[in-house]
Amino acid sequence: FTRVVLPLSVSGIIAVIVFTFTLTLHEFIYALTFVTASAQRTISVGVPVELIRGDVFFWQSLMAAAVIVAIPVGIVYSLFLSRLVAGLTMGAVKG
Secondary structure (H helix, E strand, C coil): CCCCHHHHHHHHHHHHHHHHHHHHHCCHHHHHHHCCCHHHCCHHHHHHHHHEECCEECHHHHHHHHHHHHHHHHHHHHHHHHHHHHHHHCCCCCC
16 A cells, blocks of 8 residues: 555645645635634735725735735645646646
């Protein structure tokens, strides 16, 4: 198992991890609907809710928070990009 199956499935497992990380980071609708306390909101919900008041946008804080949110996603993608592409193309038909 460890010599045959595991090496073949590593790139697929990493692709699943990257997609799961991205999807859990962006569960905006669920967090907006079910979390009411301001201190318990996730970053993806807290940034727009706290930094946009009607027609007034706090652009400096909004852009700083967007960069802070984007940094972990960028790091994960840059670390696992080759494995992600290998996992996505593993089941492709060659010929």
